[in-house]
Structure formats: C-alpha cells, structure tokens
Amino acid sequence: MATPPSPEVPLSDLVFTVLDTETTGVDLDHGHEIIELGMVRCRQEKVLGTYSGLFQPSVPQTDEALRIHRINPAELASAPPFAEAVEGVVDFIGETVIAAHNLLFDLTFIDTSLKRLGRPPLPNWAFDTIRLSSELWPEYECHCLRCLGPSLELSQSGTHRALDDALATAGLLERIIGELENRGRGTLRHLHPVRGDFTWPDGDVHCRLRERLLEAIDKETTLELVLYNKDECFYYRQKLLPSKLDGGRLFGIIPDKDTETAIPLYNVISADPARPKPAVKLTTEAQRTQRG
Numbered sequence: 260m261a262t263p264p265s266p267e268v269p270l271s272d273l274v275f276t277v278l279d280t281e282t283t284g285v286d287l288d289h290g291h292e293i294i295e296l297g298m299v300r301c302r303q304e305k306v307l308g309t310y311s312g313l314f315q316p317s318v319p320q321t322d323e324a325l326r327i328h329r330i331n332p333a334e335l336a337s338a339p340p341f342a343e344a345v346e347g348v349v350d351f352i353g354e355t356v357i358a359a360h361n362l363l364f365d366l367t368f369i370d371t372s373l374k375r376l377g378r379p380p381l382p383n384w385a386f387d388t389i390r391l392s393s394e395l396w397p398e399y400e401c402h403c404l405r406c407l408g409p410s411l412e413l414s415q416s417g418t419h420r421a422l423d424d425a426l427a428t429a430g431l432l433e434r435i436i437g438e439l440e441n442r443g444r445g446t447l448r449h450l451h452p453v454r455g456d457f458t459w460p461d462g463d464v465h466c467r468l469r470e471r472l473l474e475a476i477d478k479e480t481t482l483e484l485v486l487y488n489k490d491e492c493f494y495y496r497q498k499l500l501p502s503k504l505d506g507g508r509l510f511g512i513i514p515d516k517d518t519e520t521a522i523p524l525y526n527v528i529s530a531d532p533a534r535p536k537p538a539v540k541l542t543t544e545a546q547r548t549q550r551g
Contacts, residue, residue, distance in 0.1 A: 261354050263384055266448035270436050274302045276355040279424040280365045281328045284321040287459040292316040293368050297422030299429040310351045311422040313338040328419045342376055360428045361487045362387035364525045366457040374458045384452040388428055389487055389528050391435045402494040417492055476501045485528040498533050
C-alpha cells in the first residue's frame with residue numbers, strides 16, 4: 260500500500276475522487292445498504308473518469324428513501340449486489356483523496372459495507388466540502404448542493420441521484436480550490452483532511468465523535484452543531500444542550516425553546532462548544548436610560 264500524500268502537497272498535484280451514495284435508508288443498525296454510488300475522478304479542473312453503479316440490496320428501501328431518490332425497485336432487482344462490484348469501486352478510488360458533501364454519511368456507509376464483506380476500511384485522506392463551503396462563504400444561509408449551485412453559479416446542483424450529486428460536488432470542489440488558492444491556502448492541509456475508520460458503530464471516527472459528545476453531556480456544555488440532513492437536502496446550525504446518546508442519536512434541549520430534540524449522528528458535520536454572546540458595552544447615554 261502506497262504512503263498517503265503529505266498534508267503539505269499542493270492541491271494542484273492531487274487527484275481527487277468525489278463520491279456520493281444513495282441508500283435504502285439511514286439506519287445502519289437496521290442493516291440499511293448502499294443502492295447507488297456515483298464517483299468522479301478529477302485533477303486541476305479536469306474530469307479524468309466517472310463511475311456509476313446500482314446495487315441490489317438485501318433489505319427493502321424505506322418509503323422515505325424511495326420518495327427522495329426515486330430509484331425504481333425494479334431497477335435494483337436486476338442490479339448486482341455491492342459485493343460483486345466492490346473490487347471495481349476500490350480500484351476506482353485507488354490512492355486518490357476522497358471528497359464528499361457530508362463525508363460522515365457517505366464514508367460510514369462505504370466503510371461499513373466493506374466491513375460486511377470482510378474488507379478493511381478505506382485508508383485514503385478524505386474531506387467534507389460542506390465544511391469548506393461554510394468556512395469560505397459564511398454569508399450563505401444554506402450549504403446544501405441545491406442551494407450552493409445557484410448561489411455560486413455552478414453548472415450543476417443536487418438531484419439526489421449519486422452521479423449527478425458527485426458531479427455537482429466536483430464542480431463545487433473546483434470553486435473551493437480556486438478560492439483557497441486565491442487566499443494563499445493551497446495545500447492538502449487546507450482541506451481539513453482526515454484519515455480513519457468510518458465503520459459503524461465502532462470505527463475510530465465515530466468513537467471520537469461520541470467521546471466529544473459524552474464529554475459535553477458530562478460537563479453540561481452547550482454545543483453549536485453544524486448539521487446536514489441529506490434526506491431533505493437541508494443544511495443548518497443548531498445550538499443544543501446535550502442530555503444523552505442513544506444508539507445513533509443525540510438528544511438534547513434547544514436553548515430558549517426548552518424543547519427536546521433528537522439528532523441523528525450521521526447529520527453532524529461538526530460539534531463545538533457554543534461561544535457565549537459578546538457583552539454589549541452600553542454608551543453613557545444608554546446607561547443613563549437604563550438607570551432612569
């Protein structure tokens with residue numbers, strides 16, 4: 260196995276695999292599986308190749324999943340299982356750097372699918388284009404593919420079909436790299452890459468996330484979560500005082516609303532302690548008004 264590239268490698272020297280999955284549902288505890296995978300290999304604004312595959316699942320799609328991606332069950336009935344395609348999938352990715360829009364979701368399904376077949380998780384560097392788009396363009400309220408396409412005048416937006424969404428993400432990545440290089444941030448390190456085991460539920464990526472959440476629960480720390488609901492193609496931020504972890508869901512109270520909510524962990528892009536609101540320094544006139 261080749262040594263992964265150094266974080267200081269220039270972005271212009273890297274080959275990326277941008278990928279997206281569609282699944283039978285979102286609950287790996289109930290055996291949900293990948294039914295479609297789209298991938299785009301690219302370098303320096305050039306598409307070097309694409310991959311698109313449908314896979315026959317061993318569990319039926321949920322009604323919610325079917326409503327979103329509209330993949331005809333009859334198409335899946337005649338498709339091969341993922342096990343028959345796995346060699347081609349791994350070979351296509353090769354030693355490239357992986358990009359995905361909501362990386363946690365896609366790589367969790369891929370690494371878990373590999374484990375079910377007795378294979379190791381992907382060893383590649385990987386990064387999340389949602390994190391980068393929200394960092395580079397914080398003025399945009401939503402960072403889902405459907406909203407970023409028009410906002411950034413990209414040629415393609417999300418459709419909830421795997422190859423279409425991978426192509427849309429590849430276009431977004433091109434814009435991200437250009438913006439980073441314009442700001443003097445032109446190496447792999449500036450993509451905030453990670454390497455780890457995304458296998459559900461015991462891969463080190465999920466263990467580290469749960470450790471951070473459990474620490475926040477123990478210390479009663481309010482978190483600022485960056486979330487992406489892939490099913491609804493909706494990006495949002497939410498402050499939460501976490502109360503417990505139960506399986507794949509985080510429970511907590513939304514401040515100022517005193518309502519409990521449950522958030523699937525696969526929706527979490529980041530979870531950091533919420534910053535306190537800065538104190539407002541009153542002018543002399545305002546102080547007089549308060550006292551009087």
